[in-house]
Amino acid sequence: EAGVTQFxxxxxxxxxxxxxxxxxxxxxxxxxxxxxxxxxxxxxxxLHFVKESKQDESGMPNNRFLAERTGGTYSTLKVQPAELxxxxxxxxxxxxxxxxxxxxxEQFFGPGTRLTVL
Amino acid sequence: AQSVTQPDIHITVxxxxxxxxxxxxxxxxxxxxxxxxxxxxQGLQLLLKYFSGDTLVQGIKGFEAEFKRSQSSFNLRKPSxxxxxxxxxxxxxxxGSNYKxxxxxxxxxxxxx
Numbered sequence: 001e002a003g004v005t006q007f008x009x010x011x012x013x014x015x016x017x018x019x020x021x022x023x024x025x026x027x028x029x030x031x032x033x034x035x036x037x038x039x040x041x042x043x044x045x046x047l048h049f050v051k052e053s054k055q056d057e058s059g060m061p062n063n064r065f066l067a068e069r070t071g072g073t074y075s076t077l078k079v080q081p082a083e084l085x086x087x088x089x090x091x092x093x094x095x096x097x098x099x100x101x102x103x104x105x106e107q108f109f110g111p112g113t114r115l116t117v118l
Numbered sequence: 119a120q121s122v123t124q125p126d127i128h129i130t131v132x133x134x135x136x137x138x139x140x141x142x143x144x145x146x147x148x149x150x151x152x153x154x155x156x157x158x159x160q161g162l163q164l165l166l167k168y169f170s171g172d173t174l175v176q177g178i179k180g181f182e183a184e185f186k187r188s189q190s191s192f193n194l195r196k197p198s199x200x201x202x203x204x205x206x207x208x209x210x211x212x213x214g215s216n217y218k219x220x221x222x223x224x225x226x227x228x229x230x231x
Contacts, residue, residue: 004161033218042122043208043221056218091162095217107219109154109162 002026004110006092012116018080021113025074025094032075033095033107034067038088046090049075050097061086082117089114120145120211124222131199132230139194139225141209150212151192152219153183157205165207168192179203204229 005024013019025032034046046065047057051072060067064083069075079086093107121144131137143149150169154162166177173185183194192209206226210219 031217035219035221040223042223043210043219045218045220048218059218093162105217106164106167107217108164111159111161 004092004094004108006090006110006113008113009111010114010116012118013082014118015084016081018078019082019115021077021079021090021115023075023077023092023094023110025092026108028096029094029108030072030097031095031105031107032069033093034075034077035091035093036088037091037112038085041088043091046077079115082115084117087115087117120149120213120220122209122211122220122222124207124209124225126225127223128226128228130228130230133201134198137194137196137199137203137227139207139209139227141192141194141222142190143192143209143211144190145211145213147213150217151183151185152210152212153177153181153192153194154208154210154221155179155205156208156224162208165194199227199229201229201231203227 007022030051032049035043037043045059048055049069052069066078089112091112093109095105095107123142152167153165156162165181166175168175168185206224208224209222212219
């Protein structure tokens with residue numbers, strides 16, 4: 001079974017440009033999460049989708065970031081316009097949903113996209 | 119607000135030596151606790167987790183961790199480190215309605231031959 005995949009693995013852009021990151025979760029995983037690690041800092045939560053709906057976007061830094069998950073499959077995270085402080089590694093994770101229970105389901109992480117804004 | 123502290127940024131051990139990575143957390147309720155490992159070029163891989171019950175949990179690759187509520191700690195241990203254990207280790211706490219994870223800053227482990 002394929003794991004969580006992310007594209008591209010690396011992206012180098014100029015300040016002010018636009019970049020779109022893509023995440024393909026494990027098939028059948030309705031939960032999809034985006035996290036970010038800025039160099040030297042901890043990995044921080046950005047947002048959470050259940051299928052195509054945004055459940056929690058409390059971690060999104062500002063309105064330059066737009067996440068979508070059309071059709072409830074893959075997700076994109078667009079940064080427009082990119083700033084220097086957006087540099088970091090962006091991780092995507094997915095998990096199943098267990099309806100009717102309070103069980104926690106493991107989040108499976110992708111390898112991340114390393115974004116460098118010059 | 120929940121938080122995780124990993125006080126050691128970088129640890130170096132010799133192959134075959136024992137290992138303990140420290141993790142302290144702050145969380146208002148009973149936490150779900152995790153240790154993840156990231157090897158170069160790889161995603162985060164779950165080593166082990168604690169939800170409830172036995173406070174000593176076993177994970178993959180010979181790792182174990184002990185939950186100590188009185189100390190708000192969840193330290194990771196391994197009796198004998200292998201060169202392939204060199205990686206970055208993250209402690210995390212999860213919870214709430216969407217189970218989002220809050221991570222520590224990570225501990226980079228170097229293993230000397």
